[in-house]
Amino acid sequence: MQQHDICILGAGPGGAAAALHLANKGIPCVLIDKAIFPRDKVCGDALSGKVVSELKRISPDLLSSLSGQEAQLPSWGIHFISPAGHKLSVPFKYNYDPTQDAPSGYISKRVDFDNFLIEQVKQHPEITLLEGIDVAKVERTDHGFSLSDKSGEHQLRSRLLIVANGAHSSFARQTAGIKQEPEHYCAGLRAYYKNVAGLDKDNFIELHFLKDFLPGYFWIFPLPGGHANVGVGMLSETVSQKKVNLKKEMLRMIETHPEFRQRFAGAELIGDIKGYGLPLGSKKRVISGDNYMLVGDAASLIDPFTGEGISNAMISGRWAATQAELCLQQQNFSADFMQHYDKAVYNRLWKELKLSRRMQRLLDYPWLFDQVASKASKNQALAETISCMFTDLDLRERLKQPSFYLKLLFN
Structure with a gap:
């Protein structure tokens, strides 16, 4: 029975980041994962500007190492397509220049990105990595x-356990008492x-909110080599209430939606359509x-x-x-x-998560979503404001104010 101060259960981005930050502090830890890397993880594969910032916090050189990988694409923003088909384009950086600016986001399959982090882990003697x-x-x-x-065969004791083993963590359910609540849980499918x-020339990711699939969404994320990550997500509560077969609905949209039918006419499914929980x-x-x-x-x-x-x-x-x-x-x-940990995490994330919850509820009013997207597609100043809202939380606060929508509708 080995004795350790810190054990991290799960070597995905959360567990790997914790291990790398500990290594930077000179603190040893054991990092355990049931898989042997590289391994696949069902995900949308988008790496936002926040991921870019976190990589820089681990090491200033980490981002340049990622950008040098063949298995990634630089991404410059998001296209939100409203139920009526209006496109609201939100660049990660307003007025960007792909020829001059460093990318604010990337897209990389999780099998590649997670393995990229594990390769960083292996360079630190402070981290004992136990795979498989x-x-x-x-x-x-x-x-x-x-x-x-x-x-x-493998037994160890740890004074502190950092649990990073994913959405289906038995420890989170059984020891920490985290319940799976359908109104706070999303079902998703991913296909390649x-x-x-x-696909967008600047690799914007696409989130389509189709009127007969609300409050769910359909996504298309470009990937290297002419590939794309394609999937759907919907609240588990809605899936259960409406008895939605997500796989059947996803294939139906690809086959019958006028835009998708054309765009997927020459496309080929690679591998299986896989499900996961969020x-x-x-x-x-x-x-x-x-x-x-x-x-x-x-x-x-x-x-x-966004499901990120x-x-x-x-x-x-x-x-x-x-x-x-x-x-x-x-x-x-x-x-x-x-509790210092809980406070630190929610001080950083709760305002953002709460506002995203309000934006999620905006899907209950598709006509309003259409109005916002339609106006923004014709009004550069409004488009700039909404673009800034995704990086400026104070601006994003305006999304929860009725006056914002009243001005939008009647101006």
Whole structure:
């Protein structure tokens, strides 16, 4: 039975970020994952400007290393297509110049991005990476937790457990008491296609809000080599109430929607259509306790409007490393002391998550969404304002004010 101060369960972006920040502080840890990298992860594959910022926080050189990878595309923004077909284009950086500016976002398959982070992990002697170990049992001890795999061959004890093992974390459910609530949970499907026509020249990602699929959305994200990540997402509550077959609906839209039918006419599905769950950050939760912290999807931190989770996982991983350092310094691993972690994460993310929840609810009023998109497509000043709203939270606050929509409708 090996004894360690810090064990991180799950080596995705949240767990890897926590390990790398700890290594930068000179603090050793054990990073465990049931998979052997590279491994696939069902996801939209978009890396937002927040991911770019988090990579820079880990190391100033990390972003240039990523941009040098063949398995990524620079992305300059998002196209939101309203139920009536109006396109609202939101660049990550207003008035950008692809020939001069550094990209504010990227698109990379998770099999490649996660492995990119793991390669960084392997360069740090402070991190003990254990791949291919499926931790089957986690038990509380007098001084933390004990972990063991099914065979009992791998056993270790840790004073502090950073839980970053994803949306289906049994620890999050059974020990931390995080419930899967349909109104705060999204069901998603992801497929890879090649030769989808009409992809944006600057690799804008596309979110389509179709009137017969609300409050769900359909996405197309360009990828290297003429490939695209294509998928759908919808609140689990709605899927259950309306008895929606997501796979059938996704294929129906591709085959019958006038635009998609044309764009997918020469496209080819690569592999299988895969499903996954998204625990949304539309509700505050207790994400720590005695001797543990939850990170990323295990802490239900996914953006309710865009479905993005990678950046929030990395942000929570960074704060988990900060709290872990304090725990070691003060030899305090109590739930009360861990609350500093919860406060730090929600101080950074809650305002943003709450506003995204309001934007998600805007889908209950498709006519209003159409009006916003229609006006913005014809009004450069409004388009600039909405573009800035995605990076300026104070501006985004205006989205929850009725006066914003009244001025929009009657001006």
